[in-house]
Amino acid sequence: MSTLQQLGADFPNGNWIYDNCVFKSRKFKVYYISGFYLLLHEIKTVLVGWQFLFKALLEKRENYIVDSVRQDFRYVVSQLNNAGSTFNKLDLSNKAIFALVVVGLALPIFLFTLIYVLLKIIYSYTRLVCEMGMNKSRVGSFNLSLNDSAIVLYSRNLSEYPEEYKRSIITHEHMHLIQYFYKSKFSIKVKHLSNTAMNYVFSVDKLKRDYFCYIISEQELEVRIHEMLVSYYRAYDKLPESLSELETCYLEYIIGENYDKNGNVYVSKMVYRNHTNADDLRLIYMSVKPKFDEIFMSELIGVLYANLLDYYGLDYRSKVIRSEIAGPNLSSYLYQKIF
Numbered sequence: 319m320s321t322l323q324q325l326g327a328d329f330p331n332g333n334w335i336y337d338n339c340v341f342k343s344r345k346f347k348v349y350y351i352s353g354f355y356l357l358l359h360e361i362k363t364v365l366v367g368w369q370f371l372f373k374a375l376l377e378k379r380e381n382y383i384v385d386s387v388r389q390d391f392r393y394v395v396s397q398l399n400n401a402g403s404t405f406n407k408l409d410l411s412n413k414a415i416f417a418l419v420v421v422g423l424a425l426p427i428f429l430f431t432l433i434y435v436l437l438k439i440i441y442s443y444t445r446l447v448c449e450m451g452m453n454k455s456r457v458g459s460f461n462l463s464l465n466d467s468a469i470v471l472y473s474r475n476l477s478e479y480p481e482e483y484k485r486s487i488i489t490h491e492h493m494h495l496i497q498y499f500y501k502s503k504f505s506i507k508v509k510h511l512s513n514t515a516m517n518y519v520f521s522v523d524k525l526k527r528d529y530f531c532y533i534i535s536e537q538e539l540e541v542r543i544h545e546m547l548v549s550y551y552r553a554y555d556k557l558p559e560s561l562s563e564l565e566t567c568y569l570e571y572i573i574g575e576n577y578d579k580n581g582n583v584y585v586s587k588m589v590y591r592n593h594t595n596a597d598d599l600r601l602i603y604m605s606v607k608p609k610f611d612e613i614f615m616s617e618l619i620g621v622l623y624a625n626l627l628d629y630y631g632l633d634y635r636s637k638v639i640r641s642e643i644a645g646p647n648l649s650s651y652l653y654q655k656i657f
Contacts, residue, residue, distance in 0.1 A: 319346060319347065321336075321344045321346070321492070322339070322342035324346075324488070324492045325630070327485070327489075328548045328551075329548065329551050329552075331555075332551060335551075335630050336630050337631065338633070339629065339630055339631040340631060341496055341499050341500070342631075344467070344495075344499060345467060346467040346492065346495055347467060347468055347469070348469045348488060349468055350471050351471075351473065457479075457487050458487040458488070459491060460492075460494035467495070469491040469495065471487060471488070471491075482591045486592040489545060489548060489591075490544075490545060490592075490595075493540070493541045497541075497629070500629050509653035511531060511534060511536070512654050519606065519607060519610050519648065519652065520534070520606060520607065521605055530602075530605065533598045534602060534652075536652075536653045539602070540626060542598055542599055543599075543619065543626060545592060545595045546567065546568065546599060547567075547626065549571060550567045550570075553586070557635070558623070559638075560639070561615065561620050561642045561643070564623055565615045568615065568619060569603075570588060571586070572600040574586050574588075613648050614648065616647075617643060618648045618649050620639055620642065620643050621640075621643060621648075623639060624639040624640045624643070627639065
């Protein structure tokens with residue numbers, strides 16, 4: 319299947335939307351996996367994660383490391399640097415004595431520690447794989463551990479859902495694929511959600527914090543807006559042409575109704591393929607602190623909408639939207655370049 323075919327399925331008769339998409343000929347494949355194959359897939363996914371971590375340690379690239387362990391990473395690297403500097407300052411005889419002491423005394427301790435750490439890693443790794451395999455809320459992924467054109471759907475977890483829901487999952491993961499290729503092609507730096515900025519802009523329930531951090535990330539929020547646009551286009555045969563129309567689209571999507579020119583309430587024509595998507599956008603909107611109400615739609619949702627227009631190949635439409643947005647904006651405050 320190609321990106322052109324998928325976008326054609328998302329926006330029926332909307333070839334004007336994606337005719338200039340630079341990835342419209344890009345092929346991808348959908349894999350339905352379950353049972354033993356699902357377990358193997360999860361094992362491979364975790365291995366790729368460990369590979370990424372080891373790469374960060376070997377290259378001493380702090381930017382690879384998430385905020386929660388960045389301070390520890392800095393400490394370990396600084397201690398290694400200090401130890402290396404101290405050793406280099408020793409003369410040859412002292413280096414030899416040091417080596418003997420290390421071999422004679424430190425080696426057993428090192429081996430014991432190494433075995434302990436390895437056992438702990440194996441335990442954590444096995445537990446993580448089992449948790450991932452048992453997590454029924456996971457229904458799909460765009461996963462580089464398989465290949466760079468693979469969308470994985472979890473058959474067991476999707477079996478109870480209707481076909482339209484399954485198609486929405488493919489839409490979701492396919493947009494992640496486009497994000498990946500677009501950023502790679504144009505060397506766009508990956509951005510990381512700033513927890514400090516998020517806490518300043520949003521009021522988040524502690525019980526929902528982990529999930530909120532996930533859905534408010536730039537990649538995930540863009541994809542949820544894309545699904546909203548799919549519903550909007552199918553209902554009204556167009557995309558929002560201004561920030562005002564985008565706000566109308568967003569509110570109608572999360573509320574399910576709107577007002578006509580005469581002030582009369584009407585039920586939205588937008589159809590939910592995936593209610594979770596609307597729930598997520600509603601949660602985000604309801605979590606915005608009052609002082610950011612006015613700029614939330616323009617400086618965050620508007621910027622991400624413009625990004626989506628770029629993905630579609632609608633550069634001229636993207637420029638129109640961006641011309642309405644002041645900068646620096648809320649998006650650049652929330653999402654910061656890390657490498």
